[in-house]
Amino acid sequence: MVCMTRRTDALSRERIVEATIEILDTAGESALTLRALTAHLSTGRGALYHHVATKDDLLAAASDGVIGRVLAEVGGHEDPAYAIRALALGIFTAIDGHPWVGSQLARDPGQPAVLQIWTSVGSQLTRLGVTGRARSDAGSALVNYVLGAAAQHAAGARRAPDQAARQEYLQALATKWAGEDPDAAELLRDHDDRAQFLAGVDIFLAGVSALRKPAGSG
Amino acid sequence: MVCMTRRTDALSRERIVEATIEILDTAGESALTLRALTAHLSTGRGALYHHVATKDDLLAAASDGVIGRVLAEVGGHEDPAYAIRALALGIFTAIDGHPWVGSQLARDPGQPAVLQIWTSVGSQLTRLGVTGRARSDAGSALVNYVLGAAAQHAAGARRAPDQAARQEYLQALATKWAGEDPDAAELLRDHDDRAQFLAGVDIFLAGVSALRKPAGSG
DNA sequence: GACACAGCTGGACCGCCGGTCCAACCTAGG
């Protein structure tokens, strides 16, 4: 009956999600409190709960927004293998910038953001000529790899936010590995998460291609 | 000076971790409360904190115990590729039985359980003849895939604990996919998580092998 | 056997959390 919003600057789900992302980005997951959110929006809790069901709902909406933006950006490449690399790298970059998304994606396989990733990967695999069970197997492998790497990278970023702490962490790991394989310890020292992540995508793509060729007959 | 434990049936870190695993297995992650733990052990909170630093410490110790047992069991295969499959399947089975481990592994890359997985995978890859950067890339890919699949499977199990709920969930997913690819929707219906997980491992192993051959020179 | 000691134990207590509830408010329609 009435117009849906009384004032353009009034509280809305969109504004709440926006503020949520801002808090998460600037102060981290642990700082996202409904109290902090109400303070940030200069409002009360009842108002929040008129637009949002629960805190989890809010987190899902926030990560859905970020992932949705990424998937929309990287959708337009002709070569499907290249598109898959771009898709994976886009997700990685997004989680590098917003570590909380990585944790959130690992939390619930039914949330919209994860479904978006599934369908994007699935359609690129179809374009790659993979179908049937091979496609669902490959899709599962790639999605799980991307989400796993995302969660680990995000957790690492949470644990070692600055470069010094990260160096310490890598050093400790290198020491642990040194006895077993000095070469690996050396590589760990000038280690690039992004390059390693892409190398993993390439291993996956090579595997899909290798398994497709020998099984020629339907 | 004195003997380290006064009575064999007294409170100890081991007993606490054991009780923690029992609560997590029987009642789920959300049921693990320090209050529930004290009730289970018929003790108070101060006593708990004499043996355990924080709740996170407890969770890490619990998952470390489960993973450690798994890795010790599957270590003895001659063929490294087979050993990797056994390793991955062992982790998958453990997480299928203890879903909370899956969530825990995705939370912190520095915890002992994750380091154990890294070193196990790394040593098997070395036995497979993969070295240097290829090894760290392959190890990263495999570990991230396994951890990602574990976390997703665990989250799914948390969300749909019984078979009926799981069917509903798959049905909803199938409906979503049906418009895009009816074949995939059909496959989703009689979907086997364990087989799909192993298919993913095979994709990565095939990729590692495929990328090793063309790059013959060091 | 008495004693002092040190580590262990249990429960009261704290601040904070997510979520609920309701009285006051503000705008649209009559």
Next chain:
DNA sequence: CCTAGGTTGGACCGGCGGTCCAGCTGTGTC
């Protein structure tokens, strides 16, 4: 002007992880 209903803000609730401390309990010493 009044009424009505969606919107707002804050008081309130039970429960959480973690801290603190007074007392207990087993031990080594004499």
